[in-house]
Amino acid sequence: xxxxxxxxxxxxxxxxxxxxxxxxxxxxxxxxxxxxxxxxxxxxxxxxxxxxxxxxxxxxxxxxxxxxxxxxxxxxxxxxxxxxxxxxxxxxxxxxxxxxxxxxxxxxxxxxxxxxxxxxxxxxxxxxxxxxxxxxxxxxxxxxxxxxxxxxxxxxxxxxxxxxxxxxxxxxxxxxxxxxxxxxxxxxxxxxxxxxxxxxxxxxxxxxxxxxxxxxxxxxxxxxxxxxxxxxxxxxxxxxxxxxxxxxxxxxxxxxxxxxxxxxxxxxxxxxxxxxxxxxxxxxxxxxxxxxxxxxxxxxxxxxxxxxxxxx
Amino acid sequence: xxxxxxxxxxxxxxxxxxxxxxxxxxxxxxxxxxxxxxxxxxxxxxxxxxxxxxxxxxxxxxxxxxxxxxxxxxxxxxxxxxxxxxxxxxxxxxxxxxxxxxxxxxxxxxxxxxxxxxxxxxxxxxxxxxxxxxxxxxxxxxxxxxxxxxxxxxxxxxxxxxxxxxxxxxxxxxxxxxxxxxxxxxxxxxxxxxxxxxxxxxxxxxxxxxxxxxxxxxxxxxxxxxxxxxxxxxxxxxxxxxxxxxxxxxxxxxxxxxxxxxxxxxxxxxxxxxxxxxxxxxxxxxxxxxxxxxxxxxxxxxxxxxxxxxxxxxxxxxxxxxxxxxxxxxxxxxxxxxxxxxxxxxxxxxxxxxxxxxxxxxx
Ligand SMILES: Nc1ncnc2c1ncn2[C@@H]1O[C@H](COP(=O)(O)OP(=O)(O)O)[C@@H](O)[C@H]1O
Ligand SMILES: [Mg+2]
Numbered sequence: 001x002x003x004x005x006x007x008x009x010x011x012x013x014x015x016x017x018x019x020x021x022x023x024x025x026x027x028x029x030x031x032x033x034x035x036x037x038x039x040x041x042x043x044x045x046x047x048x049x050x051x052x053x054x055x056x057x058x059x060x061x062x063x064x065x066x067x068x069x070x071x072x073x074x075x076x077x078x079x080x081x082x083x084x085x086x087x088x089x090x091x092x093x094x095x096x097x098x099x100x101x102x103x104x105x106x107x108x109x110x111x112x113x114x115x116x117x118x119x120x121x122x123x124x125x126x127x128x129x130x131x132x133x134x135x136x137x138x139x140x141x142x143x144x145x146x147x148x149x150x151x152x153x154x155x156x157x158x159x160x161x162x163x164x165x166x167x168x169x170x171x172x173x174x175x176x177x178x179x180x181x182x183x184x185x186x187x188x189x190x191x192x193x194x195x196x197x198x199x200x201x202x203x204x205x206x207x208x209x210x211x212x213x214x215x216x217x218x219x220x221x222x223x224x225x226x227x228x229x230x231x232x233x234x235x236x237x238x239x240x241x242x243x244x245x246x247x248x249x250x251x252x253x254x255x256x257x258x259x260x261x262x263x264x265x266x267x268x269x270x271x272x273x274x275x276x277x278x279x280x281x282x283x284x285x286x287x288x289x290x291x292x293x294x295x296x297x298x299x300x301x302x303x304x305x306x307x308x309x310x311x312x
Numbered sequence: 313x314x315x316x317x318x319x320x321x322x323x324x325x326x327x328x329x330x331x332x333x334x335x336x337x338x339x340x341x342x343x344x345x346x347x348x349x350x351x352x353x354x355x356x357x358x359x360x361x362x363x364x365x366x367x368x369x370x371x372x373x374x375x376x377x378x379x380x381x382x383x384x385x386x387x388x389x390x391x392x393x394x395x396x397x398x399x400x401x402x403x404x405x406x407x408x409x410x411x412x413x414x415x416x417x418x419x420x421x422x423x424x425x426x427x428x429x430x431x432x433x434x435x436x437x438x439x440x441x442x443x444x445x446x447x448x449x450x451x452x453x454x455x456x457x458x459x460x461x462x463x464x465x466x467x468x469x470x471x472x473x474x475x476x477x478x479x480x481x482x483x484x485x486x487x488x489x490x491x492x493x494x495x496x497x498x499x500x501x502x503x504x505x506x507x508x509x510x511x512x513x514x515x516x517x518x519x520x521x522x523x524x525x526x527x528x529x530x531x532x533x534x535x536x537x538x539x540x541x542x543x544x545x546x547x548x549x550x551x552x553x554x555x556x557x558x559x560x561x562x563x564x565x566x567x568x569x570x571x572x573x574x575x576x577x578x579x580x581x582x583x584x585x586x587x588x589x590x591x592x593x594x595x596x597x598x599x600x601x602x603x604x605x606x607x608x609x610x611x612x613x614x615x616x617x618x619x620x621x622x623x624x625x626x627x628x629x630x631x632x633x634x635x636x637x638x639x640x641x642x643x644x645x646x647x648x649x650x651x652x653x654x655x656x657x658x659x660x661x662x663x664x665x666x667x668x669x670x671x672x673x674x675x
Binding site for chain 1: 383458
């Protein structure tokens, strides 16, 4: 290539990359701006609104309202219903983290050993995740139905006597029944994550352990479980987040009842705001829930960093 | 006494036979190397000995005990993997003592044994580190440490040096050799690298497609390969093989053709008919450049010259043939690609193989 031609070509190229560079920047800003706008409109704005209304006695639709200072908060924090909802939230969260995680881990360990038809079982156990919480809730409402529900019919068949316990209508069992339904759905998700974690464990490690004299159980305990730490972190993070979001299934199955026995903070907030038209009061509950969530997530991510430091 | 005895071992995966009847005796204290091309079944054979793989048929004896159906942990073997297989969440000391801790050996004794093994392997200063903080060579030392600490009857190594860079590989090879001289325990070592096999082994087992091709000391295999496969596999650069046939002139002694030349061969071919097709094997170091006037030289054309400093590799072919062979000459060869030269073989260093690839007699 002749010298002037060469120079022209490289110059054109440089111009080109300059334009591309600028176009790229525009694209980047655009692509970030859209989600940022959506996030602001649907998350940040309502959040700020909640903070604002939590200091008022707004009923949710009237134009006028008064500022009441911290009155909503003092009322919320002293009612028995709030304590009840807080305890239920705790039960709900702990159960929603522990049960699906343990069940998912168990299934993953079972299905990872080369048993026949493992793939079919994996698909079956994962299936509930593909259903919406509303559908899952409705399925379990039917299962728990006192007269013709699957559960009671099974118990009747086994015991030989008619059994008509109303699982969802008794304060003693309602929240636990919902937890069962929730766990049934979430187990598949934990299982899949643990299975992925298991495929990441080199076979050499379990084989060395075997030669070194570790029994199957010892190999699981001393080698497999410690190496599943990263997967466990992910499972627990998702469980926490999902359990805090777990409102729809409660809404479908019990609506917080009977007698507030399955009320969680989210459910309580919903009922106060939208059923009793106490938007200010409900906002105060949501602010408290927000702060609790923030604290949990903050603590959790600090732990996460520690785990990261051990495993690359 | 033999430490390990393999009797007619067979193993199939998914109906495909991978180990096709292996018989082998390994003496106590011997350093045995299984060598062969990738996929020939070396690892499988080692895993059968360790018990990680269930045997198809045949039997395995270790230290006089039939262990064919005995689980790996009770066979008195330990294994070092190519990947090192260290537990990432345990320190070096914990990795090394894993088996002893499972066996509930008293803490004092574990500490003493870890310290001892660490001393031998010069990793005492690393005992508190995690595998992540170690180099490849250090990791492999820890893996070896984990093996010696259990004081097994037999050490098994599966390509332990393949993940290391070339310089470190040579160094670790020397150290493994020294370790063997020091502890004198039976070792079975798998590698696809014949140089490793030659330098480490008391006894080499050449495997090919699930069968043993030959067993012998490194020099036996080098000097008297039982067949074409072993002849080509052992020795670097590879032995050159030429398709040729037996020529017996009226009243003269037997000859084979080497390009345009004829090389006399001794009476090891006495039982063959003139015209029988043979393979002639000549190692690159047994070929040299000669003069055109010498009737025992063959004309050849140089394709490529590799100068390695102390020696040169000439890649050449006979006129009318495309098959390249290698000539190893000392120093910097004064020939260039495209040049015609005359190659002189050493008639006393010829290997002959029959139509089935079996060696004929031995030189
Ligand atoms: N677990 C297994 N399942 C199926 N095929 C296997 C298994 N292990 C090894 N093989 C096959 O056996 C052959 C020999 O493998 P291997 O013993 O690892 O060879 P090498 O160690 O000599 O490279 C390969 O063809 C490999 O694909
Ligand atoms: Mg291998």
